[in-house]
Amino acid sequence: MDLKTGDVFRWERTFHEEDILQFAQLTGDQGRHHVERDEKGRLMVHGLLTASIGTKLGGDLHYIARDMVSEFLRPVFSGDTVACELTVTEVTQQEGYKQVSMKLIYLNQDGKEVLTGTSRGIIRD
Template identity: 50%
Template sequence: MNPADLPEEGTVVRHERTFTREEVREFADLSGDRGTHHEERDEQGRLLVHGLLTATLPTKIGGDLDVLAREMTFEFRRPVHTGERIVCEVTVADVEHGDGRADVTAPFVCHNGDGELVLSGSFDGVVFA
């Protein structure tokens, strides 16, 4: 990566996604997490999305920023269901430049279409120039 392309403090990146029933089933196959709450539809025909599947939103943004994560924290605030639009916003809070690398810290928040906080946390890692 070109040093000029390193993330800067204050950078805000957003990603939106709506999870499908098929994605929840595929994640259950991949993870082995087959809790009935992920496999049985609710009265509205929705499945409960796995927390770690929801957590792919901030990890996708970290990947877009080329951050090799060292530590990630997640606080699962509200359930997410299939068919809900979820918006994730990551803010680069701190960048410490070193020899050919930058250490990055970034908190994130994810909200549903009603503006309710469903997931928050942070990640820190390194970007190599």
């Protein structure tokens, strides 16, 4: 893959109640805010489930993360649609792999940032 600094990738998904409850079961994170509805009838999406949009993009690139830093800015709820925009900030060719750095910005359906992050890792040649 010919990956270069400045390349941008995007993916979005809508979170459904079933997604949240399955993630709670899978991870064991059964915090009340994830399994009991709020005053508007919504469940709060797990932060790591929200961040998984970025892992989908990384998987498409065959990216192996070495570190990931996330800042969770506002909650995401069942019914919300979140888009992740991944921007490649650095690519350094090494023998047999590329070192890659990226920044990620997650926006909800209202255009508000819900999560930002960075990651460093590799892509094997």
